[in-house]
Amino acid sequence: MKKMNRRTKVLIFTIIMALIIIAAYIAGALIPDSAVEADFTCIKQPPSLKHPFGTDALGRDLFLRTLKGISVSMTIGIVASLISAVVAVLIGVAAATGSKKVDAVINWIIDLVMGVPHTVLVILISFAFGRGLKGLLIGVAATHWCSLARLIRSEVMQLRSQQYIAVSRRLGKSSGWILTHHLLPHLVPQFFVGLVLMFPHAILHEASISFLGYGLPPEQPAIGIILSESMKYISSGMWWTAVFPGIVLVLIVLLIDRLGDNLRMIIDPYSAQE
Amino acid sequence: MTGTAARLAKIFLRYGFKIITLLLAVSIVSFVLVSASPVDPVQQYILSLGTTVSDEQRAEIEEYWGVNEAPVERYFNWLSSLLKGDFGTSLLYRRPVIDIIGERFVNSLALMLCAWVFSGIIGFALGCVMGMYKDRLADSIIKKICYVLSSIPTFWLGLLFLLVFAVILGWFPIGFSTPIGVQESDVSIWQRLHHLVLPALTLSLMSFANIALHTRQKLIDVLSSEYVLFARARGESKWEIFKRHGFRNILLPAITLQFASFAELFGGSVLAENVFSYPGLGSAVSAAGLNSDLPLLLGVTLFSALFVCVGNMIANLLYGLIDPQIKEAQE
Numbered sequence: 001m002k003k004m005n006r007r008t009k010v011l012i013f014t015i016i017m018a019l020i021i022i023a024a025y026i027a028g029a030l031i032p033d034s035a036v037e038a039d040f041t042c043i044k045q046p047p048s049l050k051h052p053f054g055t056d057a058l059g060r061d062l063f064l065r066t067l068k069g070i071s072v073s074m075t076i077g078i079v080a081s082l083i084s085a086v087v088a089v090l091i092g093v094a095a096a097t098g099s100k101k102v103d104a105v106i107n108w109i110i111d112l113v114m115g116v117p118h119t120v121l122v123i124l125i126s127f128a129f130g131r132g133l134k135g136l137l138i139g140v141a142a143t144h145w146c147s148l149a150r151l152i153r154s155e156v157m158q159l160r161s162q163q164y165i166a167v168s169r170r171l172g173k174s175s176g177w178i179l180t181h182h183l184l185p186h187l188v189p190q191f192f193v194g195l196v197l198m199f200p201h202a203i204l205h206e207a208s209i210s211f212l213g214y215g216l217p218p219e220q221p222a223i224g225i226i227l228s229e230s231m232k233y234i235s236s237g238m239w240w241t242a243v244f245p246g247i248v249l250v251l252i253v254l255l256i257d258r259l260g261d262n263l264r265m266i267i268d269p270y271s272a273q274e
Numbered sequence: 275m276t277g278t279a280a281r282l283a284k285i286f287l288r289y290g291f292k293i294i295t296l297l298l299a300v301s302i303v304s305f306v307l308v309s310a311s312p313v314d315p316v317q318q319y320i321l322s323l324g325t326t327v328s329d330e331q332r333a334e335i336e337e338y339w340g341v342n343e344a345p346v347e348r349y350f351n352w353l354s355s356l357l358k359g360d361f362g363t364s365l366l367y368r369r370p371v372i373d374i375i376g377e378r379f380v381n382s383l384a385l386m387l388c389a390w391v392f393s394g395i396i397g398f399a400l401g402c403v404m405g406m407y408k409d410r411l412a413d414s415i416i417k418k419i420c421y422v423l424s425s426i427p428t429f430w431l432g433l434l435f436l437l438v439f440a441v442i443l444g445w446f447p448i449g450f451s452t453p454i455g456v457q458e459s460d461v462s463i464w465q466r467l468h469h470l471v472l473p474a475l476t477l478s479l480m481s482f483a484n485i486a487l488h489t490r491q492k493l494i495d496v497l498s499s500e501y502v503l504f505a506r507a508r509g510e511s512k513w514e515i516f517k518r519h520g521f522r523n524i525l526l527p528a529i530t531l532q533f534a535s536f537a538e539l540f541g542g543s544v545l546a547e548n549v550f551s552y553p554g555l556g557s558a559v560s561a562a563g564l565n566s567d568l569p570l571l572l573g574v575t576l577f578s579a580l581f582v583c584v585g586n587m588i589a590n591l592l593y594g595l596i597d598p599q600i601k602e603a604q605e
Binding site for chain 1: 308437574586
């Protein structure tokens, strides 16, 4: 067999990682609510073959709850980072192509968002929307676009000074035509890499904010809620309620993070080298 | 000399203006957000009183709070009392917000300062090791640790520490900044430190990965430069090269990065303080949000913005110190 080159190897790893993540997501989404109902005949059981992660104080199976929770968290993470990435592209392009004033205002807004600790800002936003799913989504989305917007702004600035853009303009193409035919296609890889790199951060943020008690109602088994419930029981020695869901969360976040890095290596090898 | 003084005055004036406009903007945004909330502050206040209130009393409270005034008017009333140093009274703790912030900031500052110094030193040292032994075993191991740590949520690490060191081993107390049932004045410094260890450790482990990876990259850049090649040709040992060329060039950028990371530090302390029930600003802000304590929520938000702003300002000034070109551009 011919020796594989590095790119092929990275590609294979990336596909495997993506498959694992998708499998975890679908498995979690398919679990019916009835499977994680309270069952008072088997409360506070340590891990066993029947309940690999043990059960909690209401007798719910933690393995199924964790899987369900991680898929809820992933849904929120992907929606929030999708919103965030789209906002980043719009704002980045606007800053680079608009007038000096627009650029200054956008820079100032970015300074403002970066000037308040994100956890505090998400608390404020989620408070403004009445502490629900909507507030959580908007809060996480509103705090993640800044660095990608800056990246896209400088990318577009660079593109605009390219000769083929100048030629296009001389040929009489409108700004809109140049935007849709030259600039936006160039930003597609940046967009996807930025999105995948934002995704794990969004999940971590979502978990942290739900852990603090904002966001989803307690019936929704988001991973942050499972972990915040576990806090009540760890002093009585129920270590499994805190350890296993956390490990699953970290593994998923790590996988997505690596996936993003690999994706960057495939799509944009130059910047990945830095 | 007068030239330097005038330049310094100019810089401070510029930053002062920047901080004031930023804080004003933060106050407007946070006020708008809080006003947009469907949570009724009067209702919350009455609930927190725990007694029934007649309609007349309710109207009186509404008048006192100015709920029926236009939001713009309410904002300016709030702002003018802010300028007089009156942040209002916390519904949750029944004390002036400014007192709570002052008291809790001391606790938070102790926590954040420990974590900041500790993560800075460890991160810088590990970054140096990684840079010196690039692509060797130590480098790849530490790098993997950094990646894993940046994927671990702060609160879960805190939970693990709590589980292992406080519950199972019993080395450290489970929470709070002082032993329960002991008068505030009787608490010794050792007891305070004892309560500080776990939260500070959690917070520092969360933030050192960033500085370590940054230092690694900087050191690799320096070591691959031509003057280092020349130094090696002159016969300087690896350690001498690090001491003379590496260390000096990478220390200041690392310190600058640490100052620029105040926002993450504060955000992390919100989570760490909540896990360990540590009475700092972070646990105050999340409690304020959960209990609809608007004056406290707004007060801590403004204060955290000021805190981050000061960090960024120091970072900017340090940038100027490192690279005179930036300094000239700034002026």
